[in-house]
Amino acid sequence: MTAVHEPLDGDVEAQIGQWRGYVQRHRAISGNDVEELEGHLRDQIGDLGRSGLSGDEAFLVSVKRLGRLDVVSREFAREHSDRLWKQLVLAGSGEAATGGTRRELGVVLGLAVGAGLAIKLPALVGLTLADDPGFYARNLALFVLPLLAAYFAWKRGMPIRRATLMLAPPFAVAAVLANVYPFATEGATEVLTAIHLPVVLWMVMGLAYVGGEWRSHPRRMDFIRFTGEWAVYYVLLALGGGLLSGLTIAGFALLGTDAAEFVGTWVLPCGAMGAVLVAAWLVEAKQAVVENIAPVLTKVFTPLTALMLLALLVATLAGGDVVQVERELLILVDLILVLVLGLLLYAISARDPDAPPSGFDWLQLLLVGSALAVDVLMLSAMAARIAEFGFSANKSAALGLNLVLLVNLAWSAWLSVGFLRQRVPLRALERWQTGYLPVYAAWAALVVIAFPPVFDFV
Amino acid sequence: MRIDKDLVAASATPLVLGILADGESYGYAILKRVNELSAGRMTWTDGMLYPLLHRLERSGYLQATWHEAPTSRRRKHYAITAAGLDALAERRRQWEVVSGALDRVWREATTVVTPPAPATAVGR
Numbered sequence: 001m002t003a004v005h006e007p008l009d010g011d012v013e014a015q016i017g018q019w020r021g022y023v024q025r026h027r028a029i030s031g032n033d034v035e036e037l038e039g040h041l042r043d044q045i046g047d048l049g050r051s052g053l054s055g056d057e058a059f060l061v062s063v064k065r066l067g068r069l070d071v072v073s074r075e076f077a078r079e080h081s082d083r084l085w086k087q088l089v090l091a092g093s094g095e096a097a098t099g100g101t102r103r104e105l106g107v108v109l110g111l112a113v114g115a116g117l118a119i120k121l122p123a124l125v126g127l128t129l130a131d132d133p134g135f136y137a138r139n140l141a142l143f144v145l146p147l148l149a150a151y152f153a154w155k156r157g158m159p160i161r162r163a164t165l166m167l168a169p170p171f172a173v174a175a176v177l178a179n180v181y182p183f184a185t186e187g188a189t190e191v192l193t194a195i196h197l198p199v200v201l202w203m204v205m206g207l208a209y210v211g212g213e214w215r216s217h218p219r220r221m222d223f224i225r226f227t228g229e230w231a232v233y234y235v236l237l238a239l240g241g242g243l244l245s246g247l248t249i250a251g252f253a254l255l256g257t258d259a260a261e262f263v264g265t266w267v268l269p270c271g272a273m274g275a276v277l278v279a280a281w282l283v284e285a286k287q288a289v290v291e292n293i294a295p296v297l298t299k300v301f302t303p304l305t306a307l308m309l310l311a312l313l314v315a316t317l318a319g320g321d322v323v324q325v326e327r328e329l330l331i332l333v334d335l336i337l338v339l340v341l342g343l344l345l346y347a348i349s350a351r352d353p354d355a356p357p358s359g360f361d362w363l364q365l366l367l368v369g370s371a372l373a374v375d376v377l378m379l380s381a382m383a384a385r386i387a388e389f390g391f392s393a394n395k396s397a398a399l400g401l402n403l404v405l406l407v408n409l410a411w412s413a414w415l416s417v418g419f420l421r422q423r424v425p426l427r428a429l430e431r432w433q434t435g436y437l438p439v440y441a442a443w444a445a446l447v448v449i450a451f452p453p454v455f456d457f458v
Numbered sequence: 459m460r461i462d463k464d465l466v467a468a469s470a471t472p473l474v475l476g477i478l479a480d481g482e483s484y485g486y487a488i489l490k491r492v493n494e495l496s497a498g499r500m501t502w503t504d505g506m507l508y509p510l511l512h513r514l515e516r517s518g519y520l521q522a523t524w525h526e527a528p529t530s531r532r533r534k535h536y537a538i539t540a541a542g543l544d545a546l547a548e549r550r551r552q553w554e555v556v557s558g559a560l561d562r563v564w565r566e567a568t569t570v571v572t573p574p575a576p577a578t579a580v581g582r
Contacts, residue, residue: 032524
C-alpha cells in the first residue's frame with residue numbers, strides 16, 4: 001500500500017515515512033485514514049515537484065498545507081469519537097497527568113471504603129442480615145450507587161448544584177419507597193423491588209456518568225459500553241476476591257483459627273460494595289491495558305446463542321407441548337431476550353460504523369429473528385393459561401418486561417433488515433438503542449413505584 | 459484576499475457536494491477543484507477536508523469506495539448519493555436566500571461598499 005506512486009527521491013520517502021509514523025500515533029486517525037492522508041500528501045508533493053520545487057521544499061509545503069496535525073486529529077476525533085474509547089487513559093498521560101491520577105485513585109479508594117462501611121452501618125445499629133434479609137435486598141443498590149454517582153459527578157466536573165438537583169431526588173425517592181412501603185416478608189413485590197430498583201438507580205448513576213448530558217446519543221452509547229465493561233471487570237474482581245477469601249480461610253484453618261466468620265461478615269460484603277467502585281474506576285482508567293472485552297464475548301456468543309435459539313425453535317415447532325411451568329417459562333424467555341439484546345447492543349457498540357454489512361450482521365439478524373420467533377411461539381402457547389389464572393405481580397412484571405424487550409427487538413430486526421439492504425445507516429440502529437434506554441428505566445421505575453401498592457405489597 | 463474562516467466552513471459542505479454532483483472524485487482532486495473554482499482565493503486546511511468527507515459519508519450523503527490505482531496505491535473515492543443530492547438542493551435554496559438578501563443589501567446600502575474584485579481566471 002505504500003508502494004511509490006511516482007518516483008520520489010529517497011530523502012522524501014524517508015520524510016514521508018517519519019510523517020506517517022507521527023500520524024499513526026494519533027488514535028483518532030485510523031489506518032485507512034492515514035493511507036488516505038498519505039495519498040493526498042504524495043499527490044501534492046508530486047504536483048509541487050512538477051512545478052519546480054525541490055523534493056524537500058515540496059514535502060514541507062505539502063505538510064504545512066495539510067494543517068496542524070493535532071487540530072486535524074481533533075476534527076477526526078469529533079467525527080469518530082468511538083475510536084477514542086479504547087484510548088481515553090492515554091490522553092494526557094505521561095507528563096503532568098500522574099498527580100491527577102493519584103488524586104483520582106485516592107477519591108476512588110475513599111469512596112470504596114465508604115461503600116464498604118455503608119453496608120455495615122445498619123449492622124452496627126443492630127440490624128444484621130440475619131435479622132432482616134429483605135431490608136438488605138431492597139436497599140443493596142442504595143448503599144453503593146450514590147457513591148458511584150458522586151464519583152462520576154466529580155470526575156466529569158459537574159457543578160455541585162446541578163449534580164445535586166439531578167441526582168439527589170431520585171436516590172432520595174428510591175430510599176423512601178424501598179423502606180416506607182409495608183412489604184409482606186419475602187413477598188413477590190419485595191423481590192420485584194429488589195430486582196428492579198438497582199436497574200433504576202444504575203440509570204440514575206448513568207446521568208452522572210454522562211456528566212448530565214443525557215440527551216446526547218454518543219454519550220449514552222458510551223454509558224452502554226461502560227455498563228458492559230463494568231460487568232466484566234466486576235465479575236473478574238469477584239472471582240479474584242472469592243479465590244483470595246477461600247485461600248485466607250483455608251490458610252487460617254491450618255493454623256487452627258476459623259476465619260470464615262470474619263470473612264463472611266466483613267470481607268465479603270465490604271469487598272463486594274467496594275468492588276463496584278473499583279471496577280468502575282478500572283473501566284475508566286485501564287481501558288488501554290485490556291481491550292474492551294464485552295464485544296469480544298459478543299462475537300463468541302452470537303453464533304452459539306443463535307444456534308441454541310434455532311434448536312429451541314425447532315423443538316417447539318416439532319410439537320413440544322408447552323408444559324404448565326408458566327411463570328418459570330416467562331422468566332426464562334425474558335432472560336433469553338435480555339441476552340439477545342445484550343449481544344445486539346455490544347455488537348453495535350463495537351462495530352466500525354463505516355464498514356459495510358458483513359456476514360456477522362446476517363448472523364445477528366438470524367439471532368434476533370429466532371429470538372422473536374421463540375418468544376411469540378411461547379407467549380401464544382401460554383396466552384390461554386395467563387388469561388385463566390389472572391395477573392399476579394410476578395406474571396405482570398415478567399410479561400411487561402417481555403413486551404418492552406419484544407418492541408425493542410422487533411424494531412431492531414426491522415432496522416437490521418434495512419441496514420443489510422443498505423437502505424438504513426447503522427446509525428439509525430444505534431440511535432434506536434440509545435433512544436430506548438429511558439424505556440428500561442421507566443419500566444423498572446414503574447415496577448418499583450406502582451407494583452407494590454397495586455398488588456397489596458404481597 | 460483571504461476569505462473569513464467561518465465563511466469557508468459554512469460553504470464547505472455545499473461546495474463538496476456540488477463538486478461531487480458532477481461525478482465521483484477523491485480528496486486531493488476535490489481540493490484542486492475548489493482551488494480552480496475560487497481562483498485560489500479560498501484556502502482550506504487540506505487535512506480538514508477528510509473529516510468533513512467522513513461526516514458526509516456517515517450522514518449518508520456520500521458513498522465511499524477504495525479504488526485500486528494503476529500505480530498500485532489505493533485511493534478512496536467518494537460519490538454523491540440520492541440523499542446527498544437532496545441535501546445539496548436544500549443547501550442551494552438556503553444559499554440563494556442568503557445571497558439574495560446580501561445582494562439587496564449591497565445595492566441599497568447608502569454608504570459606499572467596495573464593489574467585488576473583478577473575476578480573474580475562474581476555472582482553467
